[in-house]
Amino acid sequence: MRYMSTRSEPGRGDRLAFDDVLLGGLAVDGGLYIPEHVPKLPEAAGPEARNLSYAELAARIMAPYVGGAVDDDELASLVADAYATFDHPDVCPLVALDDDHWLLELFHGPTFAFKDIALQVVARLFDHELERRDDRAMIVAATSGDTGSAAMEAVAGRDRLDIVVLHPAGRTSEIQRRQMTTLDAPNVHAVAVDGTFDDCQDLVKAMFADEPFRTESKLAAVNSINWARVAAQIVYYVWAARRLADDRPVTFCVPTGNFGNVLAGHYARRMGLPTERLLIASNTNDILSRLIETGELAAHDVVPTLSPSMDIQISSNLERLLSELFDGDGAATTALLARFRAEGRAGLSTEQHERLRAEFAGDRLDDSETLDVMGRVHAESGMFIDPHTAVGVGVAERCRRPGELVVSLATAHAAKFPDAVLNATGCRPDPPPALAAVADLPERCTSLPNRIDAVEDFVRSVRRD
Numbered sequence: 389m390r391y392m393s394t395r396s397e398p399g400r401g402d403r404l405a406f407d408d409v410l411l412g413g414l415a416v417d418g419g420l421y422i423p424e425h426v427p428k429l430p431e432a433a434g435p436e437a438r439n440l441s442y443a444e445l446a447a448r449i450m451a452p453y454v455g456g457a458v459d460d461d462e463l464a465s466l467v468a469d470a471y472a473t474f475d476h477p478d479v480c481p482l483v484a485l486d487d488d489h490w491l492l493e494l495f496h497g498p499t500f501a502f503k504d505i506a507l508q509v510v511a512r513l514f515d516h517e518l519e520r521r522d523d524r525a526m527i528v529a530a531t532s533g534d535t536g537s538a539a540m541e542a543v544a545g546r547d548r549l550d551i552v553v554l555h556p557a558g559r560t561s562e563i564q565r566r567q568m569t570t571l572d573a574p575n576v577h578a579v580a581v582d583g584t585f586d587d588c589q590d591l592v593k594a595m596f597a598d599e600p601f602r603t604e605s606k607l608a609a610v611n612s613i614n615w616a617r618v619a620a621q622i623v624y625y626v627w628a629a630r631r632l633a634d635d636r637p638v639t640f641c642v643p644t645g646n647f648g649n650v651l652a653g654h655y656a657r658r659m660g661l662p663t664e665r666l667l668i669a670s671n672t673n674d675i676l677s678r679l680i681e682t683g684e685l686a687a688h689d690v691v692p693t694l695s696p697s698m699d700i701q702i703s704s705n706l707e708r709l710l711s712e713l714f715d716g717d718g719a720a721t722t723a724l725l726a727r728f729r730a731e732g733r734a735g736l737s738t739e740q741h742e743r744l745r746a747e748f749a750g751d752r753l754d755d756s757e758t759l760d761v762m763g764r765v766h767a768e769s770g771m772f773i774d775p776h777t778a779v780g781v782g783v784a785e786r787c788r789r790p791g792e793l794v795v796s797l798a799t800a801h802a803a804k805f806p807d808a809v810l811n812a813t814g815c816r817p818d819p820p821p822a823l824a825a826v827a828d829l830p831e832r833c834t835s836l837p838n839r840i841d842a843v844e845d846f847v848r849s850v851r852r853d
């Protein structure tokens with residue numbers, strides 16, 4: 389298996405193996421790595437794979453993407469080790485909302501959001517590869533809330549890795565911030581940037597674009613631009629379909645920010661998983677659902693909402709889908725993105741828009757609709773759901789057709805958002821003990837201005853050699 393950049397021309401540009409893509413993150417030309425071809429679901433992950441454990445299924449689905457960079461037995465044990473950190477035997481359990489609508493709970497990992505599913509595996513893959521190369525890496529990441537703590541938790545205490553995580557000051561929830569700032573390990577560093585999530589993401593991109601700095605600091609990314617994360621996320625789409633063992637193709641509804649999660653669903657479909665539709669659920673920051681409706685990418689200002697991990701206007705992973713819509717024409721993909729950056733809007737062709745609408749649909753919920761869904765689900769089932777999950781559930785209810793089998797992805801534990809839950813239901817969800825503990829621990833965080841020189845200086849100052 390080889391990978392190429394979304395910005396390279398067909399038949400040109402470097403072709404990289406998985407281990408280089410894993411450590412490289414963003415391609416040198418600024419594009420994102422995509423597999424040269426999409427493998428079919430392995431037979432061993434076919435419908436009879438219903439009895440496999442989650443970790444066994446994960447190793448089989450990831451193997452063609454890893455492409456021999458890690459041998460199959462090692463991959464299986466690494467993945468088993470990653471999912472042993474989860475607090476549910478199914479790793480990603482399914483819970484019924486009604487006969488044809490299921491919640492896929494993706495929040496049973498160490499930081500209680502779905503980012504753990506990929507990052508627990510990716511950090512172990514990094515360690516494995518750096519050990520083999522006798523090298524080290526400095527991970528830099530931007531987070532709108534959940535990625536940061538999940539990445540820091542996955543990296544904490546690992547010898548060959550340091551990590552610096554940028555978050556927009558004051559725009560993550562109290563618990564999300566505390567999960568990052570209370571981690572007591574010498575190789576993890578939380579930074580509050582005076583800016584938005586998009587500013588943080590731009591700073592990370594700028595560090596990678598600064599070639600001398602990138603090399604000197606041995607930068608690596610675990611943001612959702614990293615292909616290995618997408619590969620790990622493909623697994624739970626297949627898992628849900630196998631567990632439901634229903635003859636109907638599944639419609640997945642995905643609360644969406646950076647487009648990484650729903651992109652993994654798209655790849656599961658391309659691998660041959662029978663999928664009816666992919667529903668893109670947005671909060672008020674609805675650039676993606678507007679793209680589906682109008683065929684135009686049009687940036688608005690970022691509005692803070694109850695679902696901060698979706699407060700994003702520039703969804704980095706969208707580039708991978710755009711490159712498909714341009715049939716791998718890197719120059720055309722780059723031109724569209726450049727136009728969008730320069731003018732704040734860029735349109736797809738009618739044909740591209742139709743291809744998009746054949747697979748995706750979407751809608752949005754504002755904060756008050758989100759609270760309504762949280763309150764109603766609690767009243768009907770006694771279940772607490774978090775605001776991100778509620779955006780998905782609300783969009784699924786609005787978009788579903790009679791007889792359609794729908795799986796809504798539950799992306800965070802409700803106890804990570806106690807104020808919204810209290811507001812919606814009048815009750816406080818009990819936090820899992822590991823989450824309750826962060827309230828009393830001392831915080832460690834550095835505040836920096838939204839300037840590349842300040843951030844690069846900080847990274848140099850904390851790097852261990």
Ligand SMILES: *Cc1c(COP(=O)(O)O)cnc(C)c1O
Binds near residue numbers: 534697776
């Ligand atoms: C990251 C995150 C999302 C958005 O996922 P993307 O892959 O960025 O689309 C949704 N909900 C929660 C709780 C998250 O942490």
